[in-house]
Amino acid sequence: MDILITHGGLARTRSFHVSPATLVTTVIALLLALMMLSGVIYHMVLLKAVHAGWPIVADIAGLVVPGDTGQRDRFLRENLDAMAQKVGEMQAKVVRLEAMGERIAGLAGIKPEEIRAAEAADATARPSTERLPVARGGAGGPYLPVEPAQDKPSLAHLNELVDTLDTQAGRSGDVFTLIESRLLERRLELMMVPSAPPVLGPVGSGFGFRIDPFTSRPALHTGLDFPGPVGTPIRSAAAGVVLSAEPAGPYGQMIEIDHGNGLVTRYAHTSRMMVRPGELVRRGQTVAQVGNTGRSTGAHLHFEVLLNGVPQNPARFLARGESLSPKADRNEAKAGAVTGSSRAR
Incomplete structure (x- = not known):
């Protein structure tokens, strides 16, 4: 060509x-x-x-390209169904978490009014968000996130549920933070309660009336006796400040420790005192050694607990320990206290 x-x-x-x-x-x-x-x-x-x-x-x-569009729609629908199921499981867990948070808040001493105030503040901060009802008390059963008018969940509906879960989770986090703070305050308060035994071992004479070993007559014993060999370590029943460490007549060599809130402990008949007045002591710290000084028939520790100057039964403190709060228990202690103060026997 x-x-x-x-x-x-x-x-x-x-x-x-x-x-x-x-x-x-x-x-x-x-x-x-x-x-x-x-x-x-x-x-x-x-x-x-x-x-x-x-x-x-x-x-x-x-x-x-009808085949590609149908495959894409089918893929999106399957993913939306899976997301709806996961969101439903998350919702059920958040509801159980809120119910558990309310029970724990009650144990921590948080009043329901405080939790309701937090919820009201959250509702005011987000007035445009539709919220699902929050369960009170026990909750359970299947969760269906799809509204009755819909056959399948929509992306907008799932986004709304996720926002609701985020709000509920944030509120639950705030409640648990408040609970943690209260429990920490309570723990610090309990460190000042004489609930740790000063001497490991059995208890001899208890608190109350008994036959006096010297006069053989009924008399009030204002503490607990812990028998033991001379030199046995005596530990502080709680954290506090040493008020005195000196001979005290029938008590022999005695240590007094102030724990705040009107609580004072006494450690009598010691053979050696290892702290000085004004010294800070921690819970479980060795403050003295068992002895046989003062009005005593043998080596032992005479341990007393006083609330606002009134002798209390130390066994009640040692037995209840973690559950005792001196502020809440003060009226009960005063009502059951013995008027006046008696020296150790």
Whole structure:
């Protein structure tokens, strides 16, 4: 095949000879280029229109690629169903967590009014958010996050539920933070309550009336006796400040420790005192050693607990320990206290 190219009146005519093989190769190359261009247009325009939801173009493209659209919708629906199930499980866990938080708050001494105040503040801060009802007390049963009017959950509905869960989780976190603070305060308060035994071992004479070992007559014993060999360590029943460490008549060598809130402990008949007045002592710290000084028939520790100067039964403190609060128990202690103070026997 010959191709002639002419230009103008004086220009030389040019001729090209094209073989059949070259012509076929050129046609094939053009067809391949058109196919590649069509593929680019398909991916960049049609699929983009389907995924982005372009008007008119998306409808036309949907006719071209109906299988891809149906597969995409089926995939999204399956994922929404799985998300709805997970959100339902999360909702049930949050409800149980809130119920448990209310019970623990009661044990920590937090009043329901404080929790309701926190919920009211949260509702005021987010007035536009629709909230699901919060269960009070026990809760259970299946959770269906889909509204009755809907056959399948929507993405907007799931987002709303996730926002609700986030709000409930934040409120539960605040409640547990308050509980932790109260429990810490209570723990610090209990460290000042004489609930740790000063001497490990059995108790001899208890608190109350007994036959006096010297006079053989009934008399009030105002503490607990812990018999033991001379030199046995005596430990502070609670943290506090040493009021005195000196001989005290019938008590012999005696240590008094102030624990605050009107609570004072006495450690009598010691053979050696290892603290001085004004010294800070911690719970369980060795403050003296068992002895046989003062009005005593043998080596032992005479241990007393006084509330506002009135002798109390130390066994009640040692037995209740962690559950005793001197502020809450003060009226009960006064009502059951013996009027006046007697020296150890």
